Amino acid sequence: MLEIKDEARGLISHGVSACHGCGLEIVIRKVMDALDDDVIILIPPGCAALFSGYCKETNVKVPGYQGNLENTAASASGIRAALKAKGNDHTTVLCFCGDGATVDIGLQSLSGAFERNDKILYVCYDNEAYMNTGIQGSSSTPLFAATTTTPGGKKVRRKDLTQIAIAHNIPYVATASAHNIADLQKKVKKAREADGPALLHIYAPCPTGWRSNPAKTIEISRLAEQTGCWINFEYEDGKVTINSKVKELKPVEEYTKLQGRFKALTPEQKVALQEEVTSNYNATMKKLQFMSE
Amino acid sequence: MQNQQEKPTKKLQKCSVLGPVAAIFASANTGSWRLERPEVDFDQCIKCGTCARYCPPDIITIDKTKKECVSFDWNYCKGCGICANECPKKCIKMVPEGSEA
Ligand SMILES: Cc1ncc(C[n+]2csc(CCOP(=O)(O)OP(=O)(O)O)c2C)c(N)n1
Ligand code: SF4
Ligand code: SF4
Ligand code: SF4
DSSP states (O other): OOEESSOOSSSBOSOOOSOTTOHHHHHHHHHHHHSOSOEEEEOOSSGGGGGTOBTTEESBSSOEEOOOTTOHHHHHHHHHHHHHHTTOOOOEEEEEEOHIIIIITTHHHHHHHHHHTOOOEEEEEEOSSBTTTTOBOOTTSOTTOOOSSSTTOOOSOOOOHHHHHHTTTOSEEEEEETTOHHHHHHHHHHHHHOSSOEEEEEEOOOHHHHTBOGGGHHHHHHHHHHTTSSOOEEEETTEEEEOOOOSSOOOTHHHHTTBGGGTTOOHHHHHHHHHHHHHHHHHHHHHHHHHTO | OOOGGGOOOOOOOSSOOOSOOOOEEOOOOGGGGOSEEEEEOTTTOOOOOHHHHHOTTOOEEEOTTSSSOEEEOTTTOOOOOHHHHHOTTOOEEEEETTSOO
16 A cells, blocks of 8 residues: 655645646646546656656555556556456546657557557647657647757647547547646546547646746646647547637737747748648638537 | 565555555655745735646645635745746745745
């Protein structure tokens, strides 16, 4: 059983060595607060592994398993099968993975779990790069953002994780962001009850990797939605509900100017980025509206 | 450093753990990182709890019965400034750590 050295009010200890102002730290606490202790958490390598603790010590009160970067969903399927063999159908199997562990390296095992319709709750916190190993670009890194592997800005657009998940015909897929906690927690609760795999894609600003002011983490999260860089919606049993209600999009520059990763944009790139965000926003909204009918 | 691979948890109690596992719930003293600390102007504060909701280490406590309703756990506050940035009344100020209250 767990020996409590330093008590905490939630399921996660208060002193975790995530950077100050870390969006992921807000997200993981809110996700765990929406659940209870009947959870097994799987965390692959990445910044979230800071919460698995170090050596004999852990920062989460629930049982956890740290696998490899490529196989979180497959490990979760195994845990679900083992629970089933023991007659346990109540424990939530939660995967908590970065974007690299999801959209790149772990994508095949995730797709397999979706295909088998294994009941797992898969959360991808998206800080838009491989942060824990020094800010390498991932396929979630947005166009023109600088990372250590894309020092001149990323040349291609990001993947659309939610559409990949929806293509597997799973019961629940949703996006959420760090600033809208009520919406995020409502989705966690729904996702847990889904009759099969559920995917939550959560926007989590990273002041270290994005070279932004740690105090602005929530402000940036809000601006991502207000500028159309991020859209919150949910897909439930084949039907979409759009949660982002933005009357008029703010200029993308209000969002990019707060982040060092977009600092070197040329005037032409600024125009191109605005065009790309607007056209992607319109196309995605059209698709989501079609799927909501 | 203990090598966990060679030391599986020996005492099996309620749960069937076969180890190696981390079984101590602990906290790092992240308060030692702090360069600036939040200071609340309680004359302006409307006790809304926004600061507590967004605090990454979740160390702000709101006690609406008190005038000084917002308190911080200095063992863990990292001094990120999110509380000050999000406060709707802008009544939290970040002051250099070590300065007089
Ligand atoms: C197959 C494999 N390649 C590389 C690594 C090294 N590695 C450990 S953590 C990490 C970054 C993971 O990035 P992401 O999933 O986006 O999470 P973040 O660090 O951003 O939170 C990498 C590349 C690994 N563990 N396994
Ligand atoms: S690098 Fe980014 S995601 Fe990782 S702990 Fe720091 S702020 Fe959080
Ligand atoms: S400065 Fe950051 S860590 Fe400290 S109380 Fe405010 S939000 Fe929490
Ligand atoms: S956010 Fe500001 S007004 Fe609201 S409780 Fe905190 S200090 Fe008071």
